[in-house]
Amino acid sequence: MTGAAVLLLDAAGPESAALVRAASKRGLQVHAATTTADAQVPAPELAGQVVTDFARLDRAVEDISTYARRRSVGAVLTANEYLTELAALVCAELGLPGNAPSLAHAARDKAAMAGVLTAAGVRIPCTRLVHDDTDLQNALADMRIGLPCVIKPVDAAGSAGVTVVTSPADTAAAANAARVARGRYGVNNAGNAGILVQAYVAGDEYSVESITQNAVTTHLAVTRKVVTGGAHRVETGHSLPVRLPPATEAAVHREVDAAIRAVGIRHGASHTEVVIDADGRCTVIEIAARLGAGHIGLLLQHALGIDVFAALLDVALGHPAALTPTAHGHATVRFITAPHAGRLTALTGFPKQGPGVPFVRWRAAMGGLVNTAASNADRLGCFVVTGPDAAEVEQRADALARQIHVQVDPTPAPDDCDQLNSASRSAIAP
Template structure:
C-alpha cells in the first residue's frame, strides 16, 4: 500500500530531488504550489506527482486551511518543504496535522532574520551585532552616533540566496545599500518585512554545517567550505564538502550550530547553518535555515559521503529512523559559472564532459538570454560538480575546468 506524502512547493532542484526520492520509495507525491508556478512545472515533474493543491502562499492563514484540508482528504502521512520562504507555514501545518515538524511558535526565527538575530542572541549564540532598520534615516542616525563600524553589512530581513546583501565600506554607500535591500522581491507575492538589517561584518573563513534533527536530537552530516566573491556582493561561487578542519575548529562549528538549531525551534528536519571562523579562532553564526543547503549541497553529500539526504528527510517526516551514517569518505565540490559582463549570452564553450569525476555539468541559462555579473546566488549561469578521493586534487581539477570555460557575452545588448 502506498503512502501519500505532501511537498510544499515542488519547483527547484532540491524540491524535485525530494519528489524523486519519495516516488522511488513508492509514496504518492502531492505538491502544494500556486497556479503560476504550477504552470511552469517541467513535464518530468508533472509525471512524478500524483496530485497537487493550488493555494496562495501570500495569504498564510488561507494557505494553512487549504493544506490541512487537503492533507486530511488524501490521508497525508508526511509534509516537507525545501523552500526557505515556506518553512514557517510548514511548521504550522505539521503541528495542526500532528505530523513531525518544527516548533510552530519559533519557526519564523529561521526565516525572518530580525527575529533570528533576537533568538540567537537570547540563546547565547555568538552572532554579529544586528540592528533592525525601518528607514534610511535610521542609518544616518546610527552613522552619526558612531554605531556603525565599517565595513558593515546591509541586507533584507526576509531575503534569501544573498539577494540584496551589500558589504558597505563607506557611509556614502549606505543609501544605495538600503535601496538594494528593499528592492528584493519576495516569492509568491508574500508581504515584505518591515525593513532591513544593519549587521557587523565578520572577517574569516566561511562554512556551513549541514544537519538533520529528529525529535530534538541532531546529527551533523558534514561541514561545507564556501567559495565567495569579494567586493560589495559576496556571491557563493562554489561549495566543497567535507571541509578539512582541525578537530577543535570543527567542535566550535558544531557547538554553535547546535545552539542555533535549538534557538529557532528546529525539532524535525534539516538545517543549514552559515558560520565564520575568524583568524583568531572565534566561531560566529551568520544565519540558519530550517532546510537542507541549496546550491547542490545535497548532491555533494551523496557523492562525498554516500548519504541520501532526501530519503533521510522523508524518513524523519514519516517518524522513521533515518540512515545518516557516512558510507564513503570521498570529497566533492560544485563550482558555479557566472557572467563576466552585462549583455546577452552568446555561448559557453569548454565545458567538461559528464563522467566519473564530473557527474554533473549543467547550464541553467539559455543562449540569447540577458545576463549580468552575479550580484546574488540567482545570477549563476550553471554549474559543474567534481568528485574524487583527494581534496586538493579535486579542487585543482575544478579550477582547471573553470579556466577552460569561455563565456561569451554580447555587451551591445545590455542586461
C-alpha cells in the same frame, strides 16, 4: 508506513525533484502544494496538487491541511527557503513531525532570527533593524557596527539585495536594494518590515549541513564556500566535507546546535552559515530550516554516501533516518558567472557529465542578457566533481573551470541597461 502519501510545499527545483524520486522509489505517492501564481499542470510524477496562496499563511495552512487529511498524507516537507514556516505550521496542524511552529518564523525573518539567536547566546554580528533614514543613520553611527557593514533584506535569499558597504556614500543605494529585494510570495511584504544593518564579519565562510530528528541533531558535514568579493557576495563554490581543527569544529558545532534549538528545528534539515575568523572564532551569519541549496544534497550523497533525500523523507515520516557516512570521499560544485554584463554570445569548454563529474548544468540562454554576479540568480551554470581525495578533486575542478570560456558581448547600449536586470533573469531557464 507503506502507502502513505507525501506532500511537498512547492515541488519545483532540483532538491524537490530528488525528494520526489526518493519517495517514488518507496512507492509513496507525492502531492504538491503550489501557490496561485506558480500553479501549472502537475508533473506526471505527482499524484495531485493543492493550489493555495502562500502569502496568506492562515489560509494556506487550512487549504493544505484539508487537502492532506483527505489523502492520508503522512509527511509534509519543503526544500523551498520561503516555505519553511508554512511547513512547520502545516505539520503542527496535522500532528506530523515538523519544527516548532511558534519559532519557525525566526528561521526566515532575519530580524527575528537575530533576536532568538542573541537570546540563546549564539555569537552573531551586531544587527539592527531599521525602518527609515533616521534609524539607518543611527545604525551606521553605532560603534558596534561601523564600516564595512552589511545592509540586507529581512527575508530575502540567494544574496539578493545584500550589499557589503565600505563607504557612507554607498549606504542609500544599498538600503534601497535591500528594501526592493523582498521575500518571495509576498509573505511579510505587507507594510514596512524594514531592512537590516549588520556588522561585517571578516573570515572564511562555511556552512554546516545538519539533520535533526526528535530534537537530536547530526552534523553531516562542514562545507567550505568560495564567495565573490566586493559589494555583492555570491557563492561560487561549495566543497565538502571540510576537516576543521577539532577545537574549531567543536566550537562551530556548539554555535550551530544552539542556533538549531533557538529557531525550533526539531525534525528536518538545517543549513547554518558561519564565518570563522583568524582566531578560530565562529560567528553565525544565518540559519535556514532546510537542506543547503546549490546542490549540497548531491555533494553529501557523492562524498559521504548519505542519501539525504531518503533521510529527509524518513524524518518527515517519523522513521529512523540513516545518517551514517558509507563513503569517505570529497565533492565540490563550481558555479560559473559572467565576466561582465552584456549579451552571452559563446560558451566553450564547459565540462560534460562523466566519471568523477556526476552533474553539470548550464542554464543561461545563448544570446540572452547576463549580469555580473550580484545574486545567486546571476549564476550561469555549474558542475560537480567528486572523488576519493580532496586535493585531487579540487585540482580537477580548478582545471575544468580554467577550460571554460564564457563570451559576453560588450555592455549593451544605455537604453538596454534598464532592462538588464529582469532580462538576465528571464534568460535563465529553470
